Amino acid sequence: MPPVPPLGMDAASLAEDFHHHYELTLGRDCRRPVYAYDLYQALALCLRDRLVERWKATLALSEAPDTRCAYYLSMEFLMGRALGNAALNLDLTETAAAVLRDHGLQLEALAEAEHDAGLGNGGLGRLAACFLDSCATLQLPVVGYGLRYEYGMFRQHIVDGEQVEEPDHWLRDGNPWELERPERARRVQFGGRCEFHRDARGRQHVRWIDSHDVLAIPYDTPVPGYRNTTVNTLRLWKAAATDEFDFNEFNAGRYSESVAAKNAAENITTVLYPNDASENGKELRLRQQYFLASASLQDVLARWRDNHGSDFSRFAELNCFQLNDTHPSCAVAELMRLLIDEHQLEWDQAWTITTGTMAYTNHTLLPEALERWPVELFKRLLPRLLDIIYEINARFLSQVAERWPGDAERLRRMSLIEEGDWPQVRMAYLAIVGSFSVNGVAALHSQLLQQGLFNDFYQLWPQRFNNKTNGVTQRRWLAGCNPALSGLITATIGAGWVRNLSQLQQLRAYGDDSEFQQRWHRVRQENKRRLAELVQAECAVTFDSAALFDVQVKRIHEYKRQLLNALHIVHLYDRIKRGAVDDWTPRCVLIGGKAAPGYFIAKRIIKFINNIAAVVNADAAVGDRLKVAFLPNYRVSTMETICAGTDLSAQISTAGKEASGTGNMKFMMNGAVTIGTLDGANVEILEEVGEDNFFLFGLTAAGVEAARQGYDPQALIAADADLSRVMQRLRDGEFDSGEAGIFDPLIAAITSPHDPWMVAADFRAFVDAQVCAAAAYRDRARWTRMSIMNSAASGRFSTDRTMEEYNRDIWRLRSMGDVDGL
Numbered sequence: 001m002p003p004v005p006p007l008g009m010d011a012a013s014l015a016e017d018f019h020h021h022y023e024l025t026l027g028r029d030c031r032r033p034v035y036a037y038d039l040y041q042a043l044a045l046c047l048r049d050r051l052v053e054r055w056k057a058t059l060a061l062s063e064a065p066d067t068r069c070a071y072y073l074s075m076e077f078l079m080g081r082a083l084g085n086a087a088l089n090l091d092l093t094e095t096a097a098a099v100l101r102d103h104g105l106q107l108e109a110l111a112e113a114e115h116d117a118g119l120g121n122g123g124l125g126r127l128a129a130c131f132l133d134s135c136a137t138l139q140l141p142v143v144g145y146g147l148r149y150e151y152g153m154f155r156q157h158i159v160d161g162e163q164v165e166e167p168d169h170w171l172r173d174g175n176p177w178e179l180e181r182p183e184r185a186r187r188v189q190f191g192g193r194c195e196f197h198r199d200a201r202g203r204q205h206v207r208w209i210d211s212h213d214v215l216a217i218p219y220d221t222p223v224p225g226y227r228n229t230t231v232n233t234l235r236l237w238k239a240a241a242t243d244e245f246d247f248n249e250f251n252a253g254r255y256s257e258s259v260a261a262k263n264a265a266e267n268i269t270t271v272l273y274p275n276d277a278s279e280n281g282k283e284l285r286l287r288q289q290y291f292l293a294s295a296s297l298q299d300v301l302a303r304w305r306d307n308h309g310s311d312f313s314r315f316a317e318l319n320c321f322q323l324n325d326t327h328p329s330c331a332v333a334e335l336m337r338l339l340i341d342e343h344q345l346e347w348d349q350a351w352t353i354t355t356g357t358m359a360y361t362n363h364t365l366l367p368e369a370l371e372r373w374p375v376e377l378f379k380r381l382l383p384r385l386l387d388i389i390y391e392i393n394a395r396f397l398s399q400v401a402e403r404w405p406g407d408a409e410r411l412r413r414m415s416l417i418e419e420g421d422w423p424q425v426r427m428a429y430l431a432i433v434g435s436f437s438v439n440g441v442a443a444l445h446s447q448l449l450q451q452g453l454f455n456d457f458y459q460l461w462p463q464r465f466n467n468k469t470n471g472v473t474q475r476r477w478l479a480g481c482n483p484a485l486s487g488l489i490t491a492t493i494g495a496g497w498v499r500n501l502s503q504l505q506q507l508r509a510y511g512d513d514s515e516f517q518q519r520w521h522r523v524r525q526e527n528k529r530r531l532a533e534l535v536q537a538e539c540a541v542t543f544d545s546a547a548l549f550d551v552q553v554k555r556i557h558e559y560k561r562q563l564l565n566a567l568h569i570v571h572l573y574d575r576i577k578r579g580a581v582d583d584w585t586p587r588c589v590l591i592g593g594k595a596a597p598g599y600f601i602a603k604r605i606i607k608f609i610n611n612i613a614a615v616v617n618a619d620a621a622v623g624d625r626l627k628v629a630f631l632p633n634y635r636v637s638t639m640e641t642i643c644a645g646t647d648l649s650a651q652i653s654t655a656g657k658e659a660s661g662t663g664n665m666k667f668m669m670n671g672a673v674t675i676g677t678l679d680g681a682n683v684e685i686l687e688e689v690g691e692d693n694f695f696l697f698g699l700t701a702a703g704v705e706a707a708r709q710g711y712d713p714q715a716l717i718a719a720d721a722d723l724s725r726v727m728q729r730l731r732d733g734e735f736d737s738g739e740a741g742i743f744d745p746l747i748a749a750i751t752s753p754h755d756p757w758m759v760a761a762d763f764r765a766f767v768d769a770q771v772c773a774a775a776a777y778r779d780r781a782r783w784t785r786m787s788i789m790n791s792a793a794s795g796r797f798s799t800d801r802t803m804e805e806y807n808r809d810i811w812r813l814r815s816m817g818d819v820d821g822l
């Protein structure tokens with residue numbers, strides 16, 4: 001067949017294809033009523049066709065036998081919508097908008113029809129998505145491997161102030177971005193037992209038999225680079241029952257049992273676990289993790305076999321696996337199993353390869369989020385893997401014993417197996433032992449890992465540990481979501497920042513330029529108006545864009561301290577009620593985020609915020625001074641509107657608890673000023689922007705630990721008249737909406753000397769910092785300057801920089817470059 005000429009990138013070609021896809025691919029009739037979703041799909045297919053051309057060219061490069069590749073293994077990819085990003089990267093936004101306008105249609109309206117791909121909980125999953133964007137833009141051969149959950153992150157409704165979860169069946173209307181690749185299906189084993197035997201030469205062989213197998217079917221999604229010819233791959237696995245379920249079991253006359261077994265197999269990829277911290281020990285979750293690790297490794301090994309046969313001597317030179325937290329860390333033992341049992345390598349060879357290819361990123365210091373799996377569960381589900389983990393542990397502990405002779409306590413501490421009545425496998429330790437690189441996600445976080453959580457391992461292998469401060473992609477989080485500000489920036493310093501965010505520094509020169517300030521201010525006002533529209537539509541609360549927009553959106557968790565924010569709102573309300581309103585700055589507070597469905601206190605905090613909003617917004621004495629809204633169903637696509645319209649970004653976690661944060665970076669880039677603690681990447685944000693352009697408050701990480709000794713919140717409350725009045729209003733039941741005592745658990749948490757999050761300890765400092773922020777906002781020129789300076793200083797927080805560092809220090813990939821003719 002002759003080669004097909006590249007598709008046209010002009011309006012006429014696009015218009016023709018749009019029509020073609022609408023009428024023929026989708027089988028719709030433009031003379032009949034049209035639906036936004038069909039129009040969206042038709043446009044998506046036009047863009048996809050153009051991506052597919054580039055995708056095939058990229059595959060030819062990345063799958064060449066000598067190309068070193070990295071694989072990003074992640075249980076979560078929080079991709080959000082793809083259409084706007086595809087158009088932006090293909091440079092077709094203007095053209096598509098013009099074509100649609102000719103048909104009396106609006107690009108924004110079509111884009112709104114797309115369901116968010118919500119295959120993640122929060123920061124960790126969205127980080128994976130930003131990484132993929134930057135890798136494609138830097139033309140690095142990186143494949144994302146994950147799970148194709150049928151149901152993504154639940155949809156959140158607020159009913160009577162409370163969170164109600166609803167399943168997110170995001171694939172219901174079809175997904176135009178994915179391509180099924182049934183020919184690359186893999187088989188993943190569960191259960192059964194191991195059979196050992198020796199061959200004539202005395203080598204031991206292990207067969208994993210009587211297992212219950214599940215098929216892994218890959219679905220590929222294109223990941224376009226920004227205005228280059230690179231299109232990388234996100235490969236998501238769907239679980240399907242093997243044919244044996246239909247034949248053997250049905251025929252054995254155990255019909256209903258076999259259907260149940262078939263369902264159990266397919267259930268593996270039914271639903272994303274909606275927890276961002278705890279919930280350990282669920283069997284289905286371990287099944288998901290192993291399914292991802294095994295299918296992905298088999299996929300890579302199959303391609304290796306095609307190119308290199310049974311010669312694994314260069315495998316570690318040409319492959320690298322990045323483990324996104326411990327969730328895929330079964331991969332360490334699974335790679336050992338595949339190399340030894342399926343590819344006949346010796347233990348030492350296999351271990352050299354494994355520890356030469358695995359790299360582990362830690363995303364949390366919270367002990368409850370550190371994964372441990374019961375040995376008994378491992379034995380039942382993954383018997384061969386447990387044997388391998390025991391062997392890894394035995395060899396590892398002999399190394400520890402050699403380094404620290406006679407230190408039994410250290411052996412106990414560092415063992416991959418936590419002993420006790422209910423022995424557990426420590427997945428983080430497995431990941432560390434099996435990897436050549438271990439990194440945290442912000443400078444402070446990496447330091448705390450080395451000095452605290454993983455200190456024993458750091459002492460043993462200091463050279464393994466490194467930091468890679470997170471970032472966000474400026475294509476989605478500035479160019480895509482904030483066209484007005486992007487336009488102003490590009491008109492001022494050129495368009496180079498879209499690929500090289502450090503160029504935003506050039507905006508510093510305009511910080512005091514009053515004409516530029518005015519334009520900056522006008523653009524931001526318009527973005528605030530758009531955000532106010534969203535709040536009006538979703539919360540029925542009216543935000544006036546003249547007011548200070550004070551925003552905290554992120555998962556609801558005690559360590560993130562939405563409760564501290566709520567106490568501040570009650571304090572402002574108290575001031576209004578007392579008439580202490582001199583020099584008042586009108587303020588609109590927006591809070592949004594999902595709570596894990598089983599997280600009682602987090603759900604009660606949501607109720608608390610909603611009840612405060614109801615009281616404040618209905619009180620005539622408050623008027624325009626204060627508005628409060630809780631935005632339901634916070635997700636990637638709403639953040640795109642929120643971050644563009646925020647003045648003050650609340651990043652107020654207890655110091656030492658937020659590994660990095662990435663919302664903080666999105667806000668900063670769009671010109672919001674941070675009010676925050678010295679936690680996670682806030683530390684580096686402050687470093688870049690300077691104290692004059694950041695409202696810093698609160699205890700440091702070391703201060704928090706010191707203050708735990710003799711922490712006495714009751715005394716702090718008694719000593720602070722503002723906090724006393726706030727607590728009194730809570731105890732008086734002012735926000736109880738007739739349900740007496742519902743906030744007692746929150747009062748108890750704040751007043752407990754054991755409050756791990758030290759809410760009361762930081763109240764005074766937070767209120768004082770808020771006073772400073774309010775005063776700064778009243779001076780428009782000053783605030784606008786701060787806003788410009790924040791955006792100008794955000795260059796370090798691009799995932800382009802992050803990916804360059806991963807590549808320099810860990811992956812060592814060669815950029816693929818462009819392909820001619822596209």
Ligand code: 26V
Binds near residue numbers: 658
């Ligand atoms: C743990 C679990 C436990 C079992 C159920 C499902 C589940 C899902 C996620 C997690 C770990 C969450 C860790 C996490 O999300 N860390 C966040 O990572 C961001 C990206 O590095 C970082 O910016 C945030 O500060 C950090 O909290």
